[in-house]
Amino acid sequence: MILGIETSCDETCAAVIDQAGVVRSSVVASQVADHAAYGGVVPEIASRRHLDLVAPTVQAALERAGVAPQELTGVAVTAGPGLIGALLVGVSFAKGYAYGLGVPLIAVDHLAGHVRSLLLAEAPPVGAHLVLVASGGHTLLVDVDEDGALTTIARSLDDAAGEAFDKGARLLGLSYPGGPALSALAASGDPQRSTFTTPLAGRDDLAFSFSGLKTALSLAVARGDHERADLAAAYEDAIVRHLVERAQLGLAHTGRTCLGVAGGVAANEPLRRALSGLDCPVVLAPLAYCGDNAAMVARAALGQTPLPPIEAFALDAHARSPLG
Ligand code: KG4
Numbered sequence: 001m002i003l004g005i006e007t008s009c010d011e012t013c014a015a016v017i018d019q020a021g022v023v024r025s026s027v028v029a030s031q032v033a034d035h036a037a038y039g040g041v042v043p044e045i046a047s048r049r050h051l052d053l054v055a056p057t058v059q060a061a062l063e064r065a066g067v068a069p070q071e072l073t074g075v076a077v078t079a080g081p082g083l084i085g086a087l088l089v090g091v092s093f094a095k096g097y098a099y100g101l102g103v104p105l106i107a108v109d110h111l112a113g114h115v116r117s118l119l120l121a122e123a124p125p126v127g128a129h130l131v132l133v134a135s136g137g138h139t140l141l142v143d144v145d146e147d148g149a150l151t152t153i154a155r156s157l158d159d160a161a162g163e164a165f166d167k168g169a170r171l172l173g174l175s176y177p178g179g180p181a182l183s184a185l186a187a188s189g190d191p192q193r194s195t196f197t198t199p200l201a202g203r204d205d206l207a208f209s210f211s212g213l214k215t216a217l218s219l220a221v222a223r224g225d226h227e228r229a230d231l232a233a234a235y236e237d238a239i240v241r242h243l244v245e246r247a248q249l250g251l252a253h254t255g256r257t258c259l260g261v262a263g264g265v266a267a268n269e270p271l272r273r274a275l276s277g278l279d280c281p282v283v284l285a286p287l288a289y290c291g292d293n294a295a296m297v298a299r300a301a302l303g304q305t306p307l308p309p310i311e312a313f314a315l316d317a318h319a320r321s322p323l324g
């Protein structure tokens with residue numbers, strides 16, 4: 001029975017998973033209300049809220065799972081990438097908790113956590129596959145080989161897909177968090193009434209780019225000749241087209257025949273629909289595990305070797321990831 005802890009950004013999360021990979025509980029304490037007034041995540045506020053929330057969130061996860069602390073066989077924690085102050089709260093708590101219980105500590109990479117969230121799907125990917133990770137901080141294509149080893153084969157040259165949604169939402173006067181708000185507005189618009197060029201169209205290098213789209217949207221908003229809902233629909237459509245195109249290109253480059261989709265943006269309905277139409281098996285992360293959560297961290301830990309005690313004591317948080 002593994003306890004997972006995730007505090008890399010603005011959600012304080014704890015989850016319990018059993019040895020068979022069944023999630024016994026997953027609790028996400030959102031800080032959205034604390035950051036909304038500022039239009040985005042304020043790192044200092046995030047760290048302080050994690051301090052308030054981490055112990056009660058862990059407690060809630062154990063209670064919901066019906067598991068006593070003494071039944072835990074390991075504590076898994078996100079050690080990076082993310083906001084360093086936010087990460088340090090989770091890492092410090094996890095170190096103390098694991099030490100107090102006398103169980104091993106497992107350090108998990110947040111991006112690997114998103115990739116492993118696919119193992120929580122009803123029909124998880126089997127064998128080697130390619131994963132599109134689209135979140136607020138990263139947009140990646142991660143190759144997963146037969147042994148489960150991860151290699152990033154594509155990154156964004158500038159903004160992440162979630163960032164494009166969030167910045168686009170702000171340009172359209174929508175409140176934070178922007179992704180779901182922009183998508184909701186887009187649902188009432190017509191994507192045909194305005195057009196945004198698909199980023200990097202015609203280029204076959206494996207990379208993503210979203211900052212040009214954001215500039216195009218800001219110019220369109222300034223011109224004021226389109227309904228906001230139509231602009232949102234066309235903007236979302238361009239983001240989805242870009243993600244789908246690059247995922248297809250990644251499949252062609254690697255020869256992988258199965259695609260996984262994970263991360264906060266994987267919750268986007270038009271993206272889920274578009275990718276489900278590809279002519280290869282596509283595994284979508286369950287909606288509950290697209291956004292940040294600790295179940296994916298605990299699930300990733302099941303496939304990892306715990307840190308030897310001396311390294312557990314010395315575990316540090318890191319803002320960047322080799323996968324990112
Ligand atoms: O994975 P995640 O929870 O946190 C990071 O690791 O960054 O991703 C958060 C991102 C935010 O940018 C948010 O706007 C976006 O995911 N997002 C969405 C949707 N739900 C969340 N973007 C588009 N459509 C959605 N339905």
Ligand code: ZN
Pocket residue numbers: 110114135136263264291292
């Ligand atoms: Zn994330």
